[in-house]
């Protein structure tokens with residue numbers, strides 16, 4: 001799916017080239033593709049609709065800079081909106097509370113609460129150097145209490161015993177008291193889940209929340225739930241003031257849409273993702289990276305941003321104005337183009353950002369060599385006098401030898417550069433104004 005979308009979008013981006021504005025009609029196809037991609041990624045339909053509306057509102061009537069196509073502008077709007085929806089970067093567990101900081105784990109049965117409780121304990125012990133206690137209030141399934149005991153041991157944390165004869169709130173209070181007396185930094189409370197949302201379950205976890213006053217109330221949700229995740233998320237959000245989400249079983253879900261749905265429905269940040277059944281299978285969630293993955297575009301969006309940011313608009317406009325006034329294209333302009341190519345972050349860093357398929361194609365060009373080549377050309381031009389740069393026709397044999405010696409190259413290299421410059425000059429005459437991107441692409445080979 002990833003490469004199919006990339007292909008479609010880049011084709012649409014091409015089709016939109018040369019149109020000065022984003023309009024209702026030229027944006028339709030593109031938005032349809034984005035919509036399909038989100039649905040294929042298993043993002044819930046209401047969330048998709050909402051997203052598309054926001055993108056469209058932002059895009060319509062947007063002026064398009066001369067060096068960009070409406071398609072490129074739209075791609076970057078989609079990117080920014082996705083990133084905004086997913087939230088900023090990463091957010092770790094909040095422990096700013098009078099110790100013990102209480103973390104309440106909520107979610108359906110099978111979501112991965114118990115496993116995640118232990119994973120989190122391990123994370124807090126190793127990364128935050130905390131003393132961690134766990135307890136289970138799942139009085140309906142004695143096996144669940146035993147399971148927590150086992151995984152807590154693996155995590156290197158302490159487990160507080162509980163039995164199915166007790167009441168959940170009593171268990172929680174006893175554990176809290178024990179944690180206080182024994183100077184634990186963190187108390188992780190694993191709660192009972194049901195296979196589906198029910199009133200009794202919600203009442204119970206609300207009561208636990210009331211007595212524990214947790215600093216974090218984490219909603220644990222199975223990424224593979226896809227569309228269903230949205231209903232579960234809604235129910236938990238209505239019952240509890242969620243402070244974060246942990247998305248489990250992301251190792252089995254290549255589509256990643258649940259993240260966007262759950263994030264949008266709860267408004268809470270996704271803090272971690274579960275990446276395996278093992279105790280260390282927990283990763284800090286990087287919202288921005290995930291946003292890119294949802295549309296299956298690799299970092300192609302970031303690439304567009306980088307190209308946009310890297311182009312020196314002032315230099316590009318100066319050049320365009322110069323060409324309109326007919327004063328011609330000289331070696332100084334050629335140099336400024338070379339420098340712009342470099343300022344786009346270096347060819348090899350651009351290459352890394354391309355989706356695999358495109359990178360393979362581009363990979364046939366040796367980027368290191370191409371970069372070295374640009375530097376050599378720059379060196380040659382910099383060894384010329386200002387007059388020579390303006391009037392390259394002055395550069396005859398003696399001058400060529402001097403320039404070659406000055407920049408540490410052979411005379412043939414100077415000749416090659418001058419040939420290339422002439423070709424470029426010819427091309428510029430034909431193109432007349434604008435088209436910086438096209439031109440740079442051609443130079444990039």
Ligand code: GDP
Nearest residue numbers: 109110111112113114115248249274275276277
């Ligand atoms: P609970 O009922 O919410 O406490 O869920 P459990 O912690 O018992 O987990 C249910 C199942 O999901 C178990 O078999 C876990 O090993 C598995 N599981 C939990 N998290 C992950 C994960 O991130 N990746 C994978 N592959 N399996 C997971």
